[in-house]
Amino acid sequence: MTALLEIRDLKAEVAGRQILNGLDLTVNKGEIHAIMGPNGAGKSTLSYVLSGKPGYTITGGEVYLNGEDLFAMEADERAAKGLFLAFQYPLEIPGVATLTFLRSALNAQRRKRGEEELSSPDLLKRVRELAKQLGIDPDMLRRPLNVGFSGGEKKRNETLQMALLEPKLCVLDETDSGLDIDALKVVANGVNQLRAPERGMIVITHYQRLLDYIVPDVVHVLAAGRIVETGGKELALELEARGYAQYQSEAA
Amino acid sequence: MAAVQETIDQVRRIDVEQYKYGFVTDVESEKAPKGLSEDIVRYISARKNEPEWMLEWRLEAFRRWQTMREPEWARVNYPPIDYQDLHYYSAPRKKPELASLDEVDPEILKTYEKLGIPLREQEILAGVVRPEGERRIAVDAVFDSVSVATTFQAELKAAGVIFMPISEALREHPELVRKYLGSVVPVSDNYFATLNSAVFSDGSFVYVPEGVRCPMELSTYFRINEKNTGQFERTLIIAGKGSYVSYLEGCTAPQRDENQLHAAVVELVAMDDAEIKYSTVQNWYPGNAEGVGGIYNFVTKRGDCRGARSKISWTQVETGSAITWKYPSCLLRGEGSSGEFYSIAISNGRQQVDSGTKMMHIGRNTTSRIVSKGISAGRSQNTYRGLVSAHRKAKGARNFTACDSLLIGDQCGAHTVPYMEAKNPTAVFEHEATTSKISEDVLFYCVQRGLSQEEAVGLVVNGFVKDVLQQLPMEFAVEAQKLISISLEGSVG
Amino acid sequence: MNAPVTTIRTEAEQGLVDAFTAAAPSLPGGVAVTAARAAAFEAFSRTGLPHRRTEAWRYTDLRRFMRDAKPLAPFPNLDLAATAATAGFIAADLDFRRLVVVDGIFMPSLSDLSGLEEGLTIRSFGAVLGEDAPLLPDVLRDALPEYDPAMALNAALARDGVWISLAPGVAIERPLHLVFVSTGESPTSVFSRSRVTLGAGARLSLLETHEAADGVAHQVNAALGLLVGDAAELTHVKVTAEGDAVLHVGSLIASVGARAKISTCGFALRGAVVRNQMFVRLAGADTQAEISGVSLLGGRQHVDQSLLLSHAAPGGTSRETFKAVVDGTAHAAFQGKIAVEQAAQQTDARMMARALLLSEEAEAYCKPELEIFADDVQCGHGATVGTLDDQLKFYLMARGIPAKEAETLLIQAFVGEVLDGIAHEGLREALTAATVNWLEARA
Secondary structure (H helix, E strand, O other): OOOOEEEEEEEEEEOOEEEEEEEEEEEOOOOEEEEEOOOOOOHHHHHHHHHOOOOEEEEEEEEEEOOEEHHHOOHHHHHHOOEEEEOOOOOOOOOOEHHHHHHHHHHHHHHHOOOOOOOHHHHHHHHHHHHHHOOOOHHHHHOEOOOOOOHHHHHHHHHHHHHHHOOOEEEEEOOOOOOOHHHHHHHHHHHHHOOOOOOEEEEEEOOOHHHHHOOOOEEEEEEOOEEEEEEOOHHHHHHHHHOOHHHHHHHO | OHHHHHHHHHHHHOOOOOOOOOOOOOOOEEEOOEOOOHHHHHHHHHHOOOOHHHHHHHHHHHHHHHOOOOOOOOOOOOOOOOHHHOEOOEEEOOOOOOOOHHHOOHHHHHHHHHOOOOOOHHHHHOOOOOOOOOOOEEEEEEEOOEEEEEOOHHHHHHHOOEEEEHHHHHHHOHHHHHHHOOOOOOOOOOHHHHHHHHHOOEOEEEEEOOOOEOOOEEEEEEEOOOOOEOEOEEEEEEEOOOOEEEEEEEEEOOOOOOEEEEOOEEEEEEOOOOEEEEEEEEOOOOOOOOOOOEEEEEEEEEEEEOOOOOEEEEEEEEOOOOEEEEOOEEEEOOOOOEEEEEEEEEEOOOOEEEEEEEEEEOOOOOEEEEEEEEEEEOOOEEEEEEEEEEOOOOOOOEEEEEEEEEEEOOOOEEEEEEEEEEOOOOOEEEEEEEEEEOOHHHHHHHHHOOOOHHHHHHHHHHHHOHHHHOOOOHHHHHHHHHHHHHHOOOOOO | OOOOOOOOOOHHHHHHHHHHHHHHHHOOOOHHHHHHHHHHHHHHHHHOOOOOOOHHHOOOOHHHHOOOOOOEOOOOOHHHHHHHHHOOHHHOOOOOEEEEEEOOEEOHHHOOOOOOOOOEEEEEHHHHHHOOOOOOOHHHHOOOOOOOHHHHHHHHHOOOOEEEEEOOOOEOOOOEEEEEEEOOOOOOEEEEEEEEEEOOOOEEEEEEEEEEOOOOOOEEEEEEEEEEOOOOEEEEEEEEEOOOOOEEEEEEEEEEOOOOEEEEEEEEEEOOEEEEEEEEEEOOOOOEEEEEEEEEEOOOOEEEEEEEEEEOOOOOEEEEEEEEEEOOOOEEEEEEEEEEOOOOOOOEEEEEEEEEEOOOOOEEEEEEEEEEOOOOOEEEEEEEEEOOOHHHHHHHHHOOOOHHHHHHHHHHHHHHHHHOOOOOHHHHHHHHHHHHHHHHHHO
């Protein structure tokens, strides 16, 4: 069986600085992988390299999404192939209603996949349903995307997009940052509902807290740009107890 | 908004640099010889069968114009215009009088059809099924120097609204035209307005009597077709006490290598409690990417809020022309009158835009609002220039101005030149301006959600201009949105 | 240049032509300076005095304000010059190093040149010109627009001023105070030119004051060049407090090097007509600039603060704040332009101009301008014109504060936003006190 995501010996740099140093990772369908690590280990870089953010240079290695060469695709093509990045800091777009944005994104992906576009009434119905599940005020859908949203609202909105776009691989970058415990539960609940046999997830986080709510199958420790330890969900608890100091000294 | 999608589709269908309206219509035309002289002014006046006073008015303007100098203060550069190398009159050759639309040259009707203008009055009158909810718009179509057809005459007449080519109004309602023509933009106002006064050939005339709410949108489509022809239209709109009218204008021209001159004058007069809403979607040919060809759009537009509580609102979407020089303004004379200016000005390629408004607070408790969105791309220069002034008696004058500029690419310029002049201590003026570029992070966010780079730019730009688009009547808003995306094509590297 | 060619000269313009013709042979300068003076005057005589249609001078019509040109100030009368000892009242209680310029001539005898700090050089500008050093080095030239009539006249006619140089890396703790005084008992034209050069990493605080007696219609044209080296820091405050008949045209021309910081504030307190123009060019990368102005006007005063700020290199940050309080039949004007050149990516510039109108016949003119040729920038400006906030005033009155006092408090707060940014505590207090005095005199 082809792995959902296969990363081999990935090396990448930004602004001339090497951040990823030969990273290997395989994510199969249905699995949730947590990636933990100290600040500066390369966690966000990994999420940006996978999603194709400009400014990152791949200096080695290869990545396959469902067997297809990820680096041969533009960022929007990767999205259409089912790669979704939940941003740590979702961006604001003044004047563009959330619903407009959702429609544009969904239909752009559908067109790229040669699928029928979703009609406006169908889309509205679907979005309303999801909004209800995530406790999102329908009024928010009319407001400009993320403009004036609280931290919790922005993260819920990310989750809503994820649910609507039905990606194959979700990369959640520090989804817990800036959330209080109630908002965290709502978002985690939304994410958990998306767990499916065909879908894989990478949950990037600094703290173990999030993993109480989104329980991973595998936990990896990322330090100095490579995976330095892999274990079960209990590894997260160990890390919480002993901290990252050990990896930082190893890296140094 | 489905329109975003339409916009994107539209962009896809059109090749880069393919100006959609760049076709030439093959109609026989009758032209005045090149050049400008008293004889040409007499010729134009005679072609229009104008009354003697009108000829005198024109001649006075012409003499005045000869003593004037072309203005140089705007941030625009162009080679000297040879005013003797232009035709000042061009008309499709036709029967002297048209009995009905059927007699309009079918070639011209085809042109307007290509432009998407609902000119076929008879179809509508004959009760041809229209899509539900479609609003009716009365259209006056001006082809080079003459108005070729005006629709819905009968229905408007029943409401008491006069909507006809100004050349016709000069013959049928000379007293009205004489009373108001030049009363807002005086003959000697500025170089281009004076030139227009001497040689204007046609344009629209609207008179809405006291208490009448015009039953439909009025619209004029302007088309420059002939080579080496200047277009000098003159529009005059008078809204009587308590009346309301919404007027739209659209402009296109064929793609030509030579620059063509367009120097229009628009005068609006609003009496007590009257409201005029004037919307423009200007899409004259902008020239090619190297800056060859394109229309010089030197336009004087001014509204006079003469009556108490009157209101004039200008909305413009400027995407075309090689050079745009226009400042739709409001004279706020009536107590409690208000003026608005909403503008989207987009420049790409080598376009130069110098546009803005003047809000002159003269009466007491007058208010004004300015929202300007400038977008510069390519190697273009885009300037907002505006004046807000409070005269000594303008107690309680209020203005709010917001000017935002967006830069796409590092070869263009965005400039903001506002003037605030207060001679009354109770005036409150507020001005805000920002200039920024589209954030790379925002673009990446959109692209990560599956939008292409161009779609992402289109989306962000449409969000940027939304406040202004909302001011346009629905049909125009959709068209404007398409235009915006088309005119930014090729701006994303 | 917007001005059309003048063929007919006004009386003032003719006066200036005559003055230059008479004075030229005796002005300090070698071959190059003499040629530069002639060229500057030639440029001036082509365009004449700026007027309403000269865009950069739109609100200060010198053709109207200068009916005639006063005779050039003679070498200062030493008896009168002694009165300069009491000038510079703003800093009376502050231990600044006083450098006195009387009627355009630097007076070492009236200045405090004792115990000069190491690396600090102070000379007469006239002496420097005598060595044929340029009137304006190229880097300062770059800060100016193509042509400015006040600078042209100054170049042609300035005889002297102070020339200050600070060696690289030197930080001077004791601020310098340039005391400019016009002493003539009958009206004169006073031209002066000064320059301050800071080597890389040097630090200096500078106060500049201009004074003259009431009732004498001097015409003062003072230019100050500031060359701020890489990573240097300069703070500068200029106070115009000349007599009620004086016409003051002041120009500040600054060029700021990489990573350097400049802070300059124009404080306009007195004078019949004041045109305070600042030309600042952020020439090096990653500079920081704070540029501000306060104008307190009453009676028939006319004060025009104008700014041309050029961001010429990447990464510059600038904040511009201008406040005018306008009483009587006074006219306040502000013309400010932020120009961002194509190279100046990542510029962050914000300009705010506000005018407060206190009387029926007060007038305010404001033109805040952005000219932007770089795309990766954050630029903004705001401007307001209005009167005191009635609701705030009412709130204070409801707490028992009398109306006039409430106004004073609010105006102080309005101006305070700029004054609070003055780094030197003593000077900040002195300017605040001057504001309070002005407000009390008004009440």
